[in-house]
Amino acid sequence: MKIFQDAGHLFRLAAVFLLGLILFLVIRSFLVPRSFGRYGHYRANAITETAALPVNYAGHQVCENCHGDVLEVKSKGVHKGVACESCHGPLAAHAEDPASVLPVKLDTAVLCARCHQENIAKPKTFPQVNAAEHSGGAACNTCHQPHSPAMDTEVKQ
């Protein structure tokens, strides 16, 4: 009895499968990014790509490098913990190129009310006013100096 008399067919078939497998592995090695699987089942380069996005808020340390005079006023008042860009908006472009990118002038009647308009859900210790009653719609910086708003320390005429 010759069981393996036609084994040549099987070897040829195995060769075809092997060729297919090698082809699959070659194509796969091209299609899967090299950083995939470095830390886990994901592309490690996605981390560095996310880290490379541009920054829009420069951070108050950058502002203070140039605007030391404002820092001095601010650090004595109750707004010492409020970062510059909290009111002035994102200004990394201004820090990069101070001459051509200028900050916009702020409307204190809108800006101050965002934080200080009274609301029942705000913490009771936080200073709040009813803007309409308090100033009758006048701009806050008529009386208060926003960088150091307490009336007894800084009065703006």
Place this chain on the structure above:
Amino acid sequence: MTITRRQLLILLPAAAVAWNYILAGTPEASPNYNMAEHWWAMLVDITKCIGCGSCVRGCQQENHVPDGYYRTWVERYHIEDWQMEYPEVDSPDGGKNGFPPAKETGGKNFFVPKLCNHCADSPCTQVCPVGATFVSPDGVVLVDQKYCLGCRYCVQACPYGCRFINPQTETANKCTLCYHRITKGLTTACCEVCPTGARQLANLKDPKDPIHDFLRTHSVQVLKPQMATRSKCFYNGLDGAVR
């Protein structure tokens, strides 16, 4: 050696594929940043939040979040003392422009800022079929914008509702904990602009980080602890009614 036209036609696409492969290599990493030294977390102090919406505006401007979508948002809770289990929650435009005066004057009222909890066992990363979202080695849940198919599995999986599909790119989008800022030594945009310090970025691997002292001395809770997501967004003064 001369190259025939036929050989050139075969070689050119091959060279293009190879060049593309080289270009897709490692982009420049942030210098002086070691992932192994960080395990990022966020501390939210509800007792300090005034609902001004600075964080929402700051996040949208820093990360170019489309209008009507939020990587972070602020909710206002109103709870009557005889209905502790049924809080009334509102968040007009994510709290971006603050909150109108409350309708009811009684009960308990407070603000809850929300963002991605950057869970260590995050449900959203486990459901991704293509490996496009993951917890980075420094503990930030990120989305690979080039790999994401926009299948929305992760949007449904997040128990905190922190993910959305960006209508411009049709890919999943979420808070990156300002990964492009924290790897450069800056704090997140929301922490930077928060006027009362209600949000604090924290590095749990840094023994000198003030968060360790805070966690030891305060009653701190995470959202939905029963989900066992190992959330890293810690809330001080969190009411039991908050969902």
